[in-house]
Amino acid sequence: MRPQTLRSLQAPLRQLTLAKPAGPARHYSIFTRKTPGPASSKTLRAAPTLPFLGALFGSSSSSKDTTENMSYPDNRSDEQWRTVLNPEQFRILREKGTEPAGTGEYDKHYPSKGVYNCAGCDAPLYTADHKFKSGCGWPAYFDSIPGAVKRHVDNTFGMKRTEIVCNNCGGHLGHVFEGEGFPTPTDERHCVNSISLRFSEDADPKVKSKA
Ligand SMILES: [Zn+2]
16 A cells, blocks of 8 residues: 555544544554554554445455446445345346356246346336247346346456346346347347346336337
């Protein structure tokens, strides 16, 4: 950590020191030293134990996530997502995981009407009319609600695939495959994790008219 970063922290930390009772305060007050010295490195090692500093000194992966999230209207941090998602939803939506094939709640779910919303932010993503039987083991849609789903090139696992995410919160949905020969209007298959979705039978009229 660079010394100037440390110095820039001194002002807020001094306020924290004042707010803290005598005991734990010494962990904070050490930051108010004017002269940088061997104490600085000790101080920094103590930092991750404090939630306030943990956020500022966040690991490279979480700061990358934050940058990525900022391009979406719903740009909650990982910490905020953890408070609203269960661990499996977090693993799939925020860490781009995949649920095991054939296990998802919506794999064999074919309602006559309704909307599949993002399980993270509740944005409407797919209608019941978009869903088709692909036999692949995950919910499959031949199209999405216009503008609801964003595509990214994904080169992980040595495959070139197109990742799809919720265009409102960046939550990972799955992948889209083209030209597989399905008899649908697009011959595209949005292969989506059930865990990334929450079905609602009450279709939003706005969604219905657009679909
Ligand atoms: Zn979302």
